[in-house]
Amino acid sequence: MIILYDIPTSVSESRDWSPNVWKIRLVLNYKGLPHKTQWVDYPDIHDLCQARGIPPGGRKPDGSSFHTVPIIYDSKTLCYVSDSLQVAQYLESMYPNRSLFPVGLNAAILSFEDLWLDKVLRHLFPLMILPVYLKLPPASQKYFRTTRELRYKKKLEDLAPLQEHPRLWDQVRRGLDSMSRPMDANGKEKLFWFGNKITYADVVMVAWLLWVKRTLGTETSEWRNILSWNNGRWGKLMRHFEQWEFVDNPSRL
Ligand SMILES: N[C@@H](CCC(=O)N[C@@H](CS)C(=O)NCC(=O)O)C(=O)O
Structure with missing residues (x-):
């Protein structure tokens, strides 16, 4: 099972909104990979990443880094992966069916x-x-x-x-x-x-x-x-x- 971390809105019936997380949700849904969303408020992302040793996914204009979602946890490999492009490439290499990165492109x-x-x-x-x-x-x-x-x-x-x-x-x-x-x-x-x-x-x-x-x-x-x-x-x-x-x-x- 894959856990997908996302930031919720305050609207309980439509909590999803984050574009970077939607990239990964679309990849998971397109590939048909079962997963569950874990909601985390903005101020809690940093502590979550610190506690689990997850690398930062964002970079500020001054070059310093900060923790971001999407993050996934894959229970098959016991791995956390952050940063949407890295997550998409990880999913592509682990689950190559229905490829979104065709050879040569x-x-x-x-x-x-x-x-x-x-x-x-x-x-x-x-x-x-x-x-x-x-x-x-x-x-x-x-x-x-x-x-x-x-x-x-x-x-x-x-x-x-x-x-x-x-x-x-x-x-x-x-x-x-x-x-x-x-x-x-x-x-x-x-x-x-x-x-x-x-x-x-x-x-x-x-x-x-x-x-x-x-x-x-x-x-x-x-x-x-x-x-x-x-x-x-x-x-x-x-x-x-x-x-x-x-x-x-x-x-x-
Ligand atoms: N390079 C990252 C950027 C992700 C990003 O900026 N995510 C936002 C939510 S859409 C975030 O988590 N921001 C945390 C913050 O601003 O502290 C990626 O592509 O995943």
Whole structure:
């Protein structure tokens, strides 16, 4: 059995939201690997890792490291693994069925997240930080506000003032345009980054889009817009991945 550590929201019926954890949940679900989520609040991640000797998964701009989820514990190997890419590669090497890192594509897949970060994520961050904060339980909220306000040198409420939203969402739209263009070159009807074959690059895109979906909600105009952009490309991708969008077992969304 595999344990997947994740940070909960305060909403008991939909606790999952963390994009980095969703990458691994999607990999586990895609590969059909049984697992169970263990919830841990932000301020407790450090102690958990210290106690179990789990290496840090995050790096601050000053170069120092910090502990992060996702973390998995695999009872088959008695191993803890942290950092989403390392976990994904570990799962690929231990459980190679339904490969997400096809031979010959490793370099392209490993560098994919930097591209996605540059084109899309950096525009999404300011828009998402406050909505994420509002969903967290009090202990995580306090930690999140302190660490993020230190990182961004702004109050969370000032990261994306309402009057700036149209401009910021337009940047997100243009970022997604620039990801859609190379995908269109594979063929407009092809759903995945490498055309017909699902890889970890698609998992990365879907996990970050799930972050938006689960944080803002499916009824928001922002989410509906994303689904419709680029001739519905993102909507089609998300619909395809719905079969792996569950927490722990397929009956729990
Ligand atoms: N490089 C790490 C980054 C993971 C990460 O930043 N996780 C966030 C949750 S989405 C976290 O645990 N942050 C802990 C903190 O901010 O103290 C990965 O890809 O797994």
